[in-house]
Amino acid sequence: MFEIVIGLEVHVQLNTKTKLFCSCPTSFNHQQNSNTCPTCLALPGALPVLNRSVLEKSVMFGTAVHATINRTSYFDRKSYFYPDSPSAYQITQLYTPIVEHGTLQIDFEDGSHKVIRINRAHIEADAGKNIHEGDISKVDLNRAGTPLLEIVSEPDMRSSDEVILYLKKLHAIVRYLDISDANMQEGSFRVDVNVSIRPKGDDKLYTRVEIKNINSFRFIQKAIEIEVARQIEAWEDGVYDEEIYQETRLFDQSKQETRSMRGKEEAADYRYFPEPDLLKVVVDDAMYETFTQIPELPDEKRARFVREYGMNTYNASVITSSLEMACYFETMMREGISAKNATTWLTVELQGRFSGHVNIENSPVSARTLGVLVKRIEDQTISGKAAKEVLDYLMEHDVSVESVIETLGLKQVSDTGAIEKIVDEILAANADKVQEYRNGKEKLFGFFVGQTMKASRGSANPQAVNDILKSKLS
Numbered sequence: 001m002f003e004i005v006i007g008l009e010v011h012v013q014l015n016t017k018t019k020l021f022c023s024c025p026t027s028f029n030h031q032q033n034s035n036t037c038p039t040c041l042a043l044p045g046a047l048p049v050l051n052r053s054v055l056e057k058s059v060m061f062g063t064a065v066h067a068t069i070n071r072t073s074y075f076d077r078k079s080y081f082y083p084d085s086p087s088a089y090q091i092t093q094l095y096t097p098i099v100e101h102g103t104l105q106i107d108f109e110d111g112s113h114k115v116i117r118i119n120r121a122h123i124e125a126d127a128g129k130n131i132h133e134g135d136i137s138k139v140d141l142n143r144a145g146t147p148l149l150e151i152v153s154e155p156d157m158r159s160s161d162e163v164i165l166y167l168k169k170l171h172a173i174v175r176y177l178d179i180s181d182a183n184m185q186e187g188s189f190r191v192d193v194n195v196s197i198r199p200k201g202d203d204k205l206y207t208r209v210e211i212k213n214i215n216s217f218r219f220i221q222k223a224i225e226i227e228v229a230r231q232i233e234a235w236e237d238g239v240y241d242e243e244i245y246q247e248t249r250l251f252d253q254s255k256q257e258t259r260s261m262r263g264k265e266e267a268a269d270y271r272y273f274p275e276p277d278l279l280k281v282v283v284d285d286a287m288y289e290t291f292t293q294i295p296e297l298p299d300e301k302r303a304r305f306v307r308e309y310g311m312n313t314y315n316a317s318v319i320t321s322s323l324e325m326a327c328y329f330e331t332m333m334r335e336g337i338s339a340k341n342a343t344t345w346l347t348v349e350l351q352g353r354f355s356g357h358v359n360i361e362n363s364p365v366s367a368r369t370l371g372v373l374v375k376r377i378e379d380q381t382i383s384g385k386a387a388k389e390v391l392d393y394l395m396e397h398d399v400s401v402e403s404v405i406e407t408l409g410l411k412q413v414s415d416t417g418a419i420e421k422i423v424d425e426i427l428a429a430n431a432d433k434v435q436e437y438r439n440g441k442e443k444l445f446g447f448f449v450g451q452t453m454k455a456s457r458g459s460a461n462p463q464a465v466n467d468i469l470k471s472k473l474s
Ligand code: ADP
Pocket: 005, 006, 007, 008, 009, 152, 153, 154, 155, 156, 194, 195, 196, 205, 206, 207, 208
Protein backbone atom coordinates (compact mmCIF):
# COMPACT_ATOMS: atom_id res chain seq x y z
CA MET A 1 0.00 0.00 0.00
CA PHE A 2 1.17 3.48 -0.85
CA GLU A 3 0.87 6.86 0.72
CA ILE A 4 0.68 10.00 -1.40
CA VAL A 5 2.89 12.93 -0.39
CA ILE A 6 2.20 16.39 -1.80
CA GLY A 7 3.66 19.85 -1.27
CA LEU A 8 2.46 22.93 -3.13
CA GLU A 9 4.07 26.09 -4.43
CA VAL A 10 1.47 28.76 -5.15
CA HIS A 11 2.31 31.97 -6.98
CA VAL A 12 -0.11 34.69 -6.01
CA GLN A 13 0.00 37.89 -8.00
CA LEU A 14 -0.33 40.77 -5.57
CA ASN A 15 -2.89 43.37 -6.63
CA THR A 16 -0.67 46.43 -6.48
CA LYS A 17 -1.18 49.34 -8.88
CA THR A 18 2.43 49.31 -9.99
CA LYS A 19 5.13 46.70 -10.51
CA LEU A 20 7.54 45.38 -7.90
CA PHE A 21 10.55 47.53 -8.75
CA CYS A 22 9.28 50.27 -11.07
CA SER A 23 6.23 52.47 -11.51
CA CYS A 24 4.81 50.74 -14.57
CA PRO A 25 1.14 49.75 -14.22
CA THR A 26 0.46 46.08 -13.47
CA SER A 27 -2.52 45.82 -15.82
CA PHE A 28 -1.11 43.66 -18.62
CA ASN A 29 -4.17 43.61 -20.88
CA HIS A 30 -2.86 46.76 -22.52
CA GLN A 31 -1.08 46.84 -25.84
CA GLN A 32 1.87 44.46 -25.82
CA ASN A 33 5.06 45.90 -24.33
CA SER A 34 3.42 49.24 -23.54
CA ASN A 35 3.68 48.93 -19.76
CA THR A 36 7.43 48.81 -19.68
CA CYS A 37 10.35 51.05 -18.72
CA PRO A 38 14.15 50.77 -18.55
CA THR A 39 13.92 48.93 -15.20
CA CYS A 40 11.52 46.16 -16.19
CA LEU A 41 13.18 45.92 -19.61
CA ALA A 42 16.46 45.45 -17.70
CA LEU A 43 18.33 48.09 -19.64
CA PRO A 44 21.87 48.58 -18.37
CA GLY A 45 22.12 51.11 -15.58
CA ALA A 46 18.45 51.10 -14.59
CA LEU A 47 18.03 50.32 -10.89
CA PRO A 48 15.13 48.69 -9.04
CA VAL A 49 13.24 50.48 -6.25
CA LEU A 50 11.05 48.33 -4.00
CA ASN A 51 7.27 48.91 -4.01
CA ARG A 52 6.25 49.49 -0.39
CA SER A 53 2.76 48.09 -0.75
CA VAL A 54 4.21 44.69 -1.68
CA LEU A 55 5.76 44.54 1.78
CA GLU A 56 2.53 45.58 3.43
CA LYS A 57 0.54 42.88 1.68
CA SER A 58 3.19 40.27 2.54
CA VAL A 59 2.99 41.24 6.22
CA MET A 60 -0.80 40.82 6.06
CA PHE A 61 -0.43 37.39 4.54
CA GLY A 62 2.14 36.28 7.10
CA THR A 63 -0.18 37.39 9.88
CA ALA A 64 -3.10 35.48 8.37
CA VAL A 65 -1.16 32.20 8.39
CA HIS A 66 0.27 32.73 11.90
CA ALA A 67 3.78 32.91 10.51
CA THR A 68 7.00 34.54 11.57
CA ILE A 69 7.44 37.84 9.79
CA ASN A 70 11.11 38.50 9.29
CA ARG A 71 11.55 42.17 10.11
CA THR A 72 14.66 42.11 7.95
CA SER A 73 14.77 40.01 4.79
CA TYR A 74 16.83 40.05 1.60
CA PHE A 75 16.55 39.73 -2.14
CA ASP A 76 18.58 37.24 -4.15
CA ARG A 77 19.31 36.75 -7.80
CA LYS A 78 18.30 33.52 -9.53
CA SER A 79 19.90 33.12 -12.93
CA TYR A 80 18.10 31.52 -15.82
CA PHE A 81 17.82 32.15 -19.51
CA TYR A 82 14.47 32.50 -21.17
CA PRO A 83 13.33 35.01 -23.75
CA ASP A 84 10.64 36.32 -21.38
CA SER A 85 13.24 37.45 -18.84
CA PRO A 86 15.27 40.31 -20.33
CA SER A 87 17.64 40.49 -17.35
CA ALA A 88 18.38 36.74 -17.55
CA TYR A 89 17.78 36.52 -13.83
CA GLN A 90 14.84 36.72 -11.48
CA ILE A 91 14.85 38.74 -8.29
CA THR A 92 13.51 36.53 -5.50
CA GLN A 93 14.13 35.75 -1.83
CA LEU A 94 16.00 32.51 -1.30
CA TYR A 95 18.01 32.69 1.91
CA THR A 96 15.80 34.86 4.10
CA PRO A 97 12.21 35.23 2.90
CA ILE A 98 9.87 37.80 4.42
CA VAL A 99 7.47 35.14 5.79
CA GLU A 100 8.42 31.79 7.35
CA HIS A 101 6.90 28.94 9.38
CA GLY A 102 3.18 29.46 9.03
CA THR A 103 0.19 27.16 9.26
CA LEU A 104 -3.11 26.81 7.48
CA GLN A 105 -5.99 24.71 8.76
CA ILE A 106 -8.10 22.61 6.42
CA ASP A 107 -11.53 21.35 7.45
CA PHE A 108 -13.08 18.06 6.45
CA GLU A 109 -16.78 17.54 5.92
CA ASP A 110 -17.03 15.33 9.02
CA GLY A 111 -15.93 18.27 11.16
CA SER A 112 -12.33 17.16 11.69
CA HIS A 113 -9.35 19.40 10.88
CA LYS A 114 -5.76 19.14 9.78
CA VAL A 115 -2.98 21.68 9.95
CA ILE A 116 -0.81 22.10 6.87
CA ARG A 117 2.52 23.78 7.55
CA ILE A 118 3.67 26.61 5.36
CA ASN A 119 7.41 26.58 4.95
CA ARG A 120 7.71 30.13 3.64
CA ALA A 121 6.28 32.91 1.53
CA HIS A 122 8.68 35.05 -0.43
CA ILE A 123 8.46 38.02 -2.74
CA GLU A 124 9.61 37.70 -6.32
CA ALA A 125 9.21 39.34 -9.71
CA ASP A 126 7.18 37.68 -12.45
CA ALA A 127 8.55 37.10 -15.97
CA GLY A 128 7.00 38.33 -19.20
CA LYS A 129 5.06 36.14 -21.58
CA ASN A 130 6.05 34.24 -24.69
CA ILE A 131 3.33 34.18 -27.31
CA HIS A 132 3.56 31.56 -30.00
CA GLU A 133 1.77 32.31 -33.26
CA GLY A 134 2.37 29.75 -35.96
CA ASP A 135 6.02 29.91 -36.93
CA ILE A 136 6.85 32.99 -34.91
CA SER A 137 7.19 33.60 -31.23
CA LYS A 138 6.74 36.99 -29.66
CA VAL A 139 7.64 38.30 -26.24
CA ASP A 140 5.33 40.57 -24.26
CA LEU A 141 6.96 42.17 -21.24
CA ASN A 142 3.90 43.87 -19.76
CA ARG A 143 3.86 41.26 -17.02
CA ALA A 144 7.64 41.35 -16.43
CA GLY A 145 8.30 42.68 -12.96
CA THR A 146 4.79 42.29 -11.52
CA PRO A 147 4.95 41.30 -7.85
CA LEU A 148 4.34 37.70 -6.80
CA LEU A 149 4.13 36.15 -3.40
CA GLU A 150 5.25 32.52 -3.67
CA ILE A 151 3.72 30.46 -0.90
CA VAL A 152 5.47 27.15 -0.28
CA SER A 153 3.86 24.45 1.81
CA GLU A 154 5.59 21.58 3.57
CA PRO A 155 4.91 18.17 1.98
CA ASP A 156 2.02 17.64 4.41
CA MET A 157 -0.86 16.76 2.10
CA ARG A 158 -1.83 13.11 1.67
CA SER A 159 -4.55 13.17 -0.99
CA SER A 160 -5.86 15.28 -3.84
CA ASP A 161 -8.85 16.14 -1.64
CA GLU A 162 -6.53 17.67 0.95
CA VAL A 163 -4.82 19.62 -1.82
CA ILE A 164 -8.11 21.12 -2.98
CA LEU A 165 -9.14 22.01 0.58
CA TYR A 166 -5.78 23.70 1.12
CA LEU A 167 -5.99 25.63 -2.14
CA LYS A 168 -9.55 26.76 -1.56
CA LYS A 169 -8.67 27.98 1.93
CA LEU A 170 -5.56 29.76 0.66
CA HIS A 171 -7.57 31.30 -2.17
CA ALA A 172 -10.22 32.52 0.26
CA ILE A 173 -7.57 34.01 2.57
CA VAL A 174 -5.88 36.12 -0.10
CA ARG A 175 -9.29 37.28 -1.32
CA TYR A 176 -10.46 38.13 2.20
CA LEU A 177 -7.24 40.08 2.75
CA ASP A 178 -7.74 41.74 -0.64
CA ILE A 179 -4.09 41.28 -1.52
CA SER A 180 -4.75 39.50 -4.82
CA ASP A 181 -7.67 38.98 -7.16
CA ALA A 182 -6.47 35.35 -7.29
CA ASN A 183 -8.07 34.75 -10.66
CA MET A 184 -6.88 31.31 -11.78
CA GLN A 185 -7.83 31.74 -15.44
CA GLU A 186 -5.89 34.97 -15.68
CA GLY A 187 -2.89 33.45 -13.92
CA SER A 188 -2.94 35.46 -10.72
CA PHE A 189 -3.16 32.25 -8.64
CA ARG A 190 -0.81 29.65 -10.15
CA VAL A 191 -0.23 26.28 -8.61
CA ASP A 192 2.78 23.95 -8.91
CA VAL A 193 2.12 20.53 -7.44
CA ASN A 194 5.00 18.37 -6.07
CA VAL A 195 3.98 14.72 -5.90
CA SER A 196 5.69 11.61 -4.59
CA ILE A 197 4.58 8.25 -3.24
CA ARG A 198 6.00 6.02 -0.53
CA PRO A 199 5.11 2.71 1.10
CA LYS A 200 2.69 3.29 3.96
CA GLY A 201 4.50 3.49 7.25
CA ASP A 202 7.73 4.78 5.69
CA ASP A 203 8.49 8.35 6.73
CA LYS A 204 11.30 9.09 4.34
CA LEU A 205 10.54 11.35 1.37
CA TYR A 206 10.86 9.75 -2.06
CA THR A 207 11.55 11.35 -5.40
CA ARG A 208 9.12 14.12 -6.22
CA VAL A 209 7.84 15.22 -9.56
CA GLU A 210 6.67 18.78 -10.06
CA ILE A 211 3.60 19.48 -12.20
CA LYS A 212 3.45 23.08 -13.25
CA ASN A 213 0.78 25.72 -13.80
CA ILE A 214 -2.50 23.86 -13.81
CA ASN A 215 -5.24 26.45 -13.99
CA SER A 216 -8.30 24.93 -12.35
CA PHE A 217 -9.06 22.98 -9.18
CA ARG A 218 -10.62 20.21 -11.24
CA PHE A 219 -7.53 19.79 -13.42
CA ILE A 220 -5.26 19.84 -10.37
CA GLN A 221 -7.20 16.95 -8.88
CA LYS A 222 -7.06 15.06 -12.16
CA ALA A 223 -3.34 15.72 -12.69
CA ILE A 224 -2.54 14.37 -9.22
CA GLU A 225 -4.55 11.22 -9.75
CA ILE A 226 -2.85 10.55 -13.07
CA GLU A 227 0.66 11.26 -11.80
CA VAL A 228 0.19 9.10 -8.70
CA ALA A 229 -1.04 6.24 -10.88
CA ARG A 230 2.07 6.59 -13.07
CA GLN A 231 4.40 6.44 -10.07
CA ILE A 232 2.62 3.47 -8.48
CA GLU A 233 2.67 1.58 -11.75
CA ALA A 234 6.40 2.19 -12.14
CA TRP A 235 6.95 0.93 -8.58
CA GLU A 236 4.87 -2.18 -9.11
CA ASP A 237 6.59 -2.92 -12.42
CA GLY A 238 9.97 -2.65 -10.70
CA VAL A 239 11.09 0.33 -12.82
CA TYR A 240 10.55 3.11 -10.26
CA ASP A 241 14.22 4.09 -10.10
CA GLU A 242 14.54 4.37 -13.87
CA GLU A 243 11.24 6.09 -14.60
CA ILE A 244 10.65 8.36 -11.66
CA TYR A 245 13.23 11.09 -11.26
CA GLN A 246 13.09 14.69 -10.18
CA GLU A 247 11.71 16.65 -13.11
CA THR A 248 9.07 19.13 -14.14
CA ARG A 249 6.07 17.69 -15.94
CA LEU A 250 3.12 19.23 -17.73
CA PHE A 251 -0.46 18.08 -17.40
CA ASP A 252 -2.03 17.51 -20.80
CA GLN A 253 -5.71 17.68 -20.18
CA SER A 254 -6.80 16.49 -23.62
CA LYS A 255 -4.57 13.40 -23.49
CA GLN A 256 -5.14 12.90 -19.74
CA GLU A 257 -1.46 12.40 -19.03
CA THR A 258 1.48 14.18 -17.47
CA ARG A 259 4.45 14.66 -19.75
CA SER A 260 8.07 15.57 -19.18
CA MET A 261 8.79 19.27 -19.70
CA ARG A 262 12.32 19.58 -18.44
CA GLY A 263 14.69 18.05 -15.93
CA LYS A 264 14.57 19.89 -12.62
CA GLU A 265 17.48 22.23 -12.21
CA GLU A 266 19.53 21.88 -9.06
CA ALA A 267 19.96 24.99 -6.94
CA ALA A 268 23.52 25.22 -8.24
CA ASP A 269 22.26 25.71 -11.79
CA TYR A 270 20.59 28.93 -10.71
CA ARG A 271 23.81 30.34 -9.24
CA TYR A 272 21.92 32.18 -6.54
CA PHE A 273 23.62 35.15 -4.94
CA PRO A 274 22.49 38.17 -2.91
CA GLU A 275 20.95 40.85 -5.15
CA PRO A 276 23.50 43.67 -5.23
CA ASP A 277 21.13 46.35 -6.58
CA LEU A 278 18.70 46.31 -3.65
CA LEU A 279 18.96 47.17 0.02
CA LYS A 280 17.90 44.79 2.74
CA VAL A 281 14.12 44.76 3.23
CA VAL A 282 13.00 46.21 6.56
CA VAL A 283 9.52 46.03 8.01
CA ASP A 284 9.61 48.93 10.44
CA ASP A 285 7.51 49.19 13.61
CA ALA A 286 4.87 51.44 12.06
CA MET A 287 4.33 49.11 9.13
CA TYR A 288 4.34 46.07 11.38
CA GLU A 289 1.75 47.56 13.76
CA THR A 290 -0.53 48.65 10.93
CA PHE A 291 -0.46 45.61 8.68
CA THR A 292 -0.64 42.90 11.32
CA GLN A 293 -4.16 44.28 11.93
CA ILE A 294 -6.05 42.19 9.42
CA PRO A 295 -9.74 41.76 8.61
CA GLU A 296 -11.79 38.80 9.81
CA LEU A 297 -10.68 35.62 7.99
CA PRO A 298 -12.74 32.63 6.82
CA ASP A 299 -12.16 30.50 9.96
CA GLU A 300 -13.13 33.32 12.32
CA LYS A 301 -16.09 34.32 10.23
CA ARG A 302 -17.30 30.74 10.18
CA ALA A 303 -17.01 30.50 13.98
CA ARG A 304 -18.90 33.77 14.35
CA PHE A 305 -21.68 32.63 11.99
CA VAL A 306 -22.10 29.44 14.03
CA ARG A 307 -22.21 31.50 17.23
CA GLU A 308 -24.31 34.46 16.09
CA TYR A 309 -26.72 32.85 13.68
CA GLY A 310 -26.88 29.36 15.17
CA MET A 311 -25.84 27.80 11.85
CA ASN A 312 -24.31 24.36 11.59
CA THR A 313 -20.60 24.29 10.80
CA TYR A 314 -21.11 22.84 7.35
CA ASN A 315 -23.45 25.61 6.17
CA ALA A 316 -21.22 28.21 7.78
CA SER A 317 -18.23 26.80 5.84
CA VAL A 318 -20.09 26.94 2.56
CA ILE A 319 -21.20 30.53 3.13
CA THR A 320 -17.80 31.78 4.32
CA SER A 321 -15.85 30.03 1.55
CA SER A 322 -15.91 33.32 -0.32
CA LEU A 323 -16.03 36.85 0.99
CA GLU A 324 -18.69 37.87 -1.55
CA MET A 325 -20.97 35.07 -0.43
CA ALA A 326 -20.45 35.89 3.26
CA CYS A 327 -21.25 39.58 2.68
CA TYR A 328 -24.29 38.72 0.60
CA PHE A 329 -25.53 36.43 3.36
CA GLU A 330 -25.05 38.99 6.12
CA THR A 331 -26.93 41.61 4.12
CA MET A 332 -29.83 39.19 3.73
CA MET A 333 -29.79 38.50 7.47
CA ARG A 334 -30.43 42.20 8.15
CA GLU A 335 -34.04 41.60 7.07
CA GLY A 336 -34.47 39.60 10.27
CA ILE A 337 -34.87 36.19 8.64
CA SER A 338 -33.72 32.74 9.75
CA ALA A 339 -30.18 31.66 8.84
CA LYS A 340 -31.48 28.36 7.53
CA ASN A 341 -33.84 30.02 5.06
CA ALA A 342 -31.20 32.58 4.07
CA THR A 343 -28.72 29.76 3.37
CA THR A 344 -31.18 27.78 1.27
CA TRP A 345 -32.40 30.73 -0.74
CA LEU A 346 -28.85 31.87 -1.37
CA THR A 347 -27.08 28.58 -2.11
CA VAL A 348 -29.89 26.56 -3.67
CA GLU A 349 -32.42 28.94 -5.16
CA LEU A 350 -30.33 31.95 -6.20
CA GLN A 351 -27.12 30.13 -7.13
CA GLY A 352 -29.15 27.43 -8.86
CA ARG A 353 -30.42 30.16 -11.19
CA PHE A 354 -26.94 31.38 -12.14
CA SER A 355 -25.48 30.39 -15.47
CA GLY A 356 -22.72 31.58 -17.76
CA HIS A 357 -20.95 34.60 -16.34
CA VAL A 358 -23.59 35.39 -13.75
CA ASN A 359 -22.32 34.89 -10.23
CA ILE A 360 -22.66 36.28 -6.75
CA GLU A 361 -20.60 39.36 -7.62
CA ASN A 362 -22.87 40.50 -10.44
CA SER A 363 -26.09 38.83 -9.32
CA PRO A 364 -29.15 40.47 -10.92
CA VAL A 365 -30.90 40.06 -7.56
CA SER A 366 -29.37 42.06 -4.73
CA ALA A 367 -28.81 40.64 -1.26
CA ARG A 368 -31.37 43.01 0.20
CA THR A 369 -34.01 42.01 -2.33
CA LEU A 370 -33.47 38.29 -1.68
CA GLY A 371 -33.62 38.97 2.06
CA VAL A 372 -36.97 40.73 1.63
CA LEU A 373 -38.26 37.85 -0.48
CA VAL A 374 -37.42 35.35 2.28
CA LYS A 375 -39.03 37.67 4.79
CA ARG A 376 -42.27 37.60 2.77
CA ILE A 377 -42.27 33.80 3.00
CA GLU A 378 -41.63 33.87 6.73
CA ASP A 379 -44.41 36.37 7.42
CA GLN A 380 -46.69 34.25 5.20
CA THR A 381 -47.37 36.95 2.64
CA ILE A 382 -46.49 34.39 -0.04
CA SER A 383 -45.86 30.66 -0.12
CA GLY A 384 -42.43 29.14 -0.76
CA LYS A 385 -43.66 27.98 -4.14
CA ALA A 386 -44.83 31.46 -5.07
CA ALA A 387 -41.49 32.86 -3.92
CA LYS A 388 -39.74 30.74 -6.54
CA GLU A 389 -41.88 32.38 -9.20
CA VAL A 390 -41.05 35.78 -7.77
CA LEU A 391 -37.34 34.95 -7.90
CA ASP A 392 -37.61 33.77 -11.51
CA TYR A 393 -39.17 37.13 -12.32
CA LEU A 394 -36.55 39.07 -10.37
CA MET A 395 -33.75 37.35 -12.30
CA GLU A 396 -35.12 39.11 -15.39
CA HIS A 397 -36.53 42.37 -14.02
CA ASP A 398 -35.04 44.97 -11.73
CA VAL A 399 -38.12 45.66 -9.60
CA SER A 400 -39.14 45.31 -5.96
CA VAL A 401 -40.38 42.11 -4.34
CA GLU A 402 -43.66 43.79 -3.40
CA SER A 403 -44.41 44.86 -6.95
CA VAL A 404 -43.72 41.35 -8.33
CA ILE A 405 -46.06 39.83 -5.76
CA GLU A 406 -48.65 42.37 -6.89
CA THR A 407 -48.03 41.92 -10.63
CA LEU A 408 -48.18 38.12 -10.48
CA GLY A 409 -51.07 38.09 -8.01
CA LEU A 410 -49.27 35.80 -5.61
CA LYS A 411 -50.32 37.24 -2.31
CA GLN A 412 -51.14 34.34 -0.03
CA VAL A 413 -54.74 34.09 1.17
CA SER A 414 -54.92 33.67 4.93
CA ASP A 415 -58.46 34.96 5.05
CA THR A 416 -60.25 31.87 6.38
CA GLY A 417 -63.56 32.81 4.80
CA ALA A 418 -62.07 32.69 1.32
CA ILE A 419 -60.30 29.40 1.99
CA GLU A 420 -63.39 27.84 3.54
CA LYS A 421 -65.29 28.63 0.39
CA ILE A 422 -62.75 26.80 -1.75
CA VAL A 423 -62.63 23.85 0.65
CA ASP A 424 -66.40 23.53 0.57
CA GLU A 425 -66.33 23.41 -3.21
CA ILE A 426 -63.60 20.75 -3.26
CA LEU A 427 -65.38 18.57 -0.71
CA ALA A 428 -68.69 18.88 -2.57
CA ALA A 429 -67.08 17.91 -5.87
CA ASN A 430 -65.41 14.86 -4.29
CA ALA A 431 -68.13 13.45 -2.08
CA ASP A 432 -67.03 9.86 -2.78
CA LYS A 433 -63.49 10.57 -1.57
CA VAL A 434 -64.80 12.34 1.50
CA GLN A 435 -66.72 9.16 2.32
CA GLU A 436 -63.60 7.01 1.82
CA TYR A 437 -61.62 9.32 4.04
CA ARG A 438 -64.16 9.13 6.80
CA ASN A 439 -64.12 5.33 6.43
CA GLY A 440 -60.45 5.37 7.36
CA LYS A 441 -58.47 6.07 4.16
CA GLU A 442 -56.54 8.83 5.86
CA LYS A 443 -53.91 9.30 3.22
CA LEU A 444 -56.55 11.05 1.11
CA PHE A 445 -55.94 14.10 3.28
CA GLY A 446 -53.03 15.04 1.05
CA PHE A 447 -55.28 14.88 -1.97
CA PHE A 448 -57.69 17.42 -0.46
CA VAL A 449 -54.80 19.73 0.46
CA GLY A 450 -53.45 19.47 -3.07
CA GLN A 451 -56.82 20.20 -4.65
CA THR A 452 -57.39 23.21 -2.42
CA MET A 453 -53.94 24.63 -3.10
CA LYS A 454 -54.42 24.09 -6.80
CA ALA A 455 -57.83 25.80 -6.80
CA SER A 456 -56.27 28.77 -5.02
CA ARG A 457 -53.41 28.80 -7.55
CA GLY A 458 -51.01 28.17 -4.71
CA SER A 459 -51.98 31.32 -2.90
CA ALA A 460 -53.77 29.77 0.08
CA ASN A 461 -51.85 29.69 3.31
CA PRO A 462 -51.06 25.97 3.72
CA GLN A 463 -51.42 26.07 7.50
CA ALA A 464 -54.90 27.57 7.22
CA VAL A 465 -55.85 25.02 4.55
CA ASN A 466 -54.76 22.21 6.84
CA ASP A 467 -56.70 23.52 9.80
CA ILE A 468 -59.88 24.13 7.85
CA LEU A 469 -59.77 20.74 6.11
CA LYS A 470 -59.20 18.95 9.41
CA SER A 471 -62.19 20.54 11.04
CA LYS A 472 -64.50 20.07 8.03
CA LEU A 473 -63.54 16.44 7.48
CA SER A 474 -63.80 15.32 11.07
P1 ADP B 1 12.73 23.66 -4.65
O1 ADP B 1 13.08 24.96 -4.03
O2 ADP B 1 13.86 22.97 -5.29
O3 ADP B 1 11.54 23.73 -5.55
P2 ADP B 1 11.71 22.85 -2.05
O4 ADP B 1 12.42 22.00 -1.07
O5 ADP B 1 11.54 24.28 -1.75
O6 ADP B 1 12.36 22.63 -3.46
O7 ADP B 1 10.29 22.20 -2.22
C1 ADP B 1 9.38 22.65 -3.11
C2 ADP B 1 8.05 22.02 -2.81
O8 ADP B 1 8.11 20.60 -2.95
C3 ADP B 1 7.57 22.25 -1.40
O9 ADP B 1 6.22 22.59 -1.45
C4 ADP B 1 7.77 20.93 -0.71
O10 ADP B 1 6.81 20.73 0.30
C5 ADP B 1 7.57 19.96 -1.82
N1 ADP B 1 8.29 18.70 -1.64
C6 ADP B 1 9.58 18.52 -1.29
N2 ADP B 1 9.89 17.21 -1.26
C7 ADP B 1 8.77 16.52 -1.60
C8 ADP B 1 8.44 15.13 -1.77
N3 ADP B 1 9.33 14.17 -1.61
N4 ADP B 1 7.17 14.83 -2.14
C9 ADP B 1 6.27 15.77 -2.36
N5 ADP B 1 6.52 17.09 -2.22
C10 ADP B 1 7.75 17.48 -1.85
